[in-house]
Amino acid sequence: MLPAGLVASAVVSASSANLGPGFDSIGLALRLCDEIVLETTDSGLVVQVEGEGADQVPLGPEHLVVRAVERGLAAAGVRAPGLVVRCRNAIPHSRGLGSSAAAVVSGLAAVNGIVAQTDSPPLSETQLIQLASEFEGHPDNAAAAVLGGAVVSWTGGTGARARYSAVPLALHPDIRLFCAIPEDRSSTAETRVLLPGQVSHEDARFNLSRAALLVVALTTRPDLLMAATEDVLHQPQRAPAMPASAEYLRLLRRLNVSATLSGAGPSVIALSTDPELPLEALDYGAANGFKVMQLTPGEGVRWGPGATITG
Numbered sequence: 001m002l003p004a005g006l007v008a009s010a011v012v013s014a015s016s017a018n019l020g021p022g023f024d025s026i027g028l029a030l031r032l033c034d035e036i037v038l039e040t041t042d043s044g045l046v047v048q049v050e051g052e053g054a055d056q057v058p059l060g061p062e063h064l065v066v067r068a069v070e071r072g073l074a075a076a077g078v079r080a081p082g083l084v085v086r087c088r089n090a091i092p093h094s095r096g097l098g099s100s101a102a103a104v105v106s107g108l109a110a111v112n113g114i115v116a117q118t119d120s121p122p123l124s125e126t127q128l129i130q131l132a133s134e135f136e137g138h139p140d141n142a143a144a145a146v147l148g149g150a151v152v153s154w155t156g157g158t159g160a161r162a163r164y165s166a167v168p169l170a171l172h173p174d175i176r177l178f179c180a181i182p183e184d185r186s187s188t189a190e191t192r193v194l195l196p197g198q199v200s201h202e203d204a205r206f207n208l209s210r211a212a213l214l215v216v217a218l219t220t221r222p223d224l225l226m227a228a229t230e231d232v233l234h235q236p237q238r239a240p241a242m243p244a245s246a247e248y249l250r251l252l253r254r255l256n257v258s259a260t261l262s263g264a265g266p267s268v269i270a271l272s273t274d275p276e277l278p279l280e281a282l283d284y285g286a287a288n289g290f291k292v293m294q295l296t297p298g299e300g301v302r303w304g305p306g307a308t309i310t311g
Helices: 064-076 099-115 125-136 140-147 188-192 201-219 222-228 235-241 243-254 279-287
Strands: 007-018 022-041 044-051 082-089 150-156 163-169 176-182 258-261 268-272 290-295 302-305
Touching: 007 099, 007 140, 022 044, 022 099, 022 140, 022 176, 022 201, 022 290, 044 064, 064 082, 064 099, 064 125, 082 099, 099 125, 099 140, 099 302, 125 140, 125 150, 125 163, 140 150, 140 163, 150 201, 163 201, 176 243, 201 222, 222 258, 222 268, 235 243, 235 258, 243 258, 243 268, 243 279, 279 290
Parallel strands: 044 082
Antiparallel strands: 007 022, 007 302, 022 082, 022 150, 150 163, 176 268, 176 290, 258 268
């Protein structure tokens, strides 16, 4: 049983998944971060949330961060009689920016900060990816949140036997990241049901080639990003559920900007070697309720004892 008074914190990045053809496998961390502070107490549970989602998320044991903390404590082989969980959220919810993966990873990582103050070993990166992906059901956002930067992830086995793995990619330094975040929200579960259960051999072959090319474009040949971000398996099918995002995506690509839905949408992410987006694209965003910002690649999750993370 852990003593009361242990304090730890974790900082975790947002993430964009799929990047076009890399469905459920390619992810990219974005420097837009949530932070949590975890404290052990003698009894009870207190959850405090500020920032994004503060008036929408539950403040009890069903809160996603709390569930992740409990899972992390169990995996580390320790228990806490009581907890205070303080969340400071900057990642928009239900916009395709990995907010749920960030919540899970931050909870698991904060457990590491607690465990580091005991004789128990912390969870490894491999364990963090596995446990976080079990919550998500796929590893792309979770792996990016854990490792930072760009990642390729994969799943072995099915159901309770599923094993999730990932490796980092060295993102080319010339690539600039632009994110357009709408006011409208979306649910991955709701948009996933729009996807067909079967696809043609031709469409599968198309996306396989583009996903392979995407790894090359992200690491050594950013001039290939337009072709590498083409997709036929999920973005066209999700377009009717988010018409403004779909039109923004079409506009950017007509302007020769390699853009994709961020995860399941409705945010749009553009990858470019130009320092700015075309004026026409910025005007469309402003006129249609998108917040357009340039972001840098996010770091891997950081955790440690105490109430703040430095550096």
